[in-house]
Amino acid sequence: MNALDYFNARLEATISPMDYLRLAQVNPEKYFLIDVRNGPEHVRILTIKDANIIPQQELQERLHEIPKEKEIVVYCWDVWCNTAAKVAAFLLERGYKVKELTGGIAAWKEMNFPVSDVAQDANLSDNCGC
Structure with missing residues (x-):
């Protein structure tokens, strides 16, 4: 693969936060954004606003929740994480x-793009009720 093929493939497979925000504002019905991060809930409290939360470890049993007619955008923690890939x-x-x-x-x-606090949005408590 030469450099041009590599960069074209990369552009086809990824979307920047700026491009996603702009495109989703113009045509929100086109996209289905999924937070696929694994890990304890308390470290996944903040999520991108309006993201669907389907951790990678639950994906197989929740596949029916993902619409085939939309463009799916997945994300995880950062550039070092390969869960989204x-x-x-x-x-x-x-x-x-x-x-x-x-x-x-x-x-x-x-x-500084919009995020949601999952605990606050769901009225979750840190109290386990034990």
Whole structure:
């Protein structure tokens, strides 16, 4: 693969936070954004606003929640995390149109783009009730 092929493939497989925000504002019905991060809930409290939360470890049993007619955008923690890439490959193998959000939630937060506090939005408590 030469450099041009590499960069064209990369552009086809990814979307920047700026591009996603702009495109989703213009045509929100076109996209289905998924937070695929694994890990304890308390470290996944902040999520991109309006993202669907389907951790990679739950993907197989929740596949029916992902619409085939939309463009799927997946994200994980940051540029070092490959969870979103694994999910993208899994979904592509099943006929979905998928892009990875570059930089994950770390890049999104760095740009001060809108986030949601899952605990606050769901009125969750840190109290386990024990």
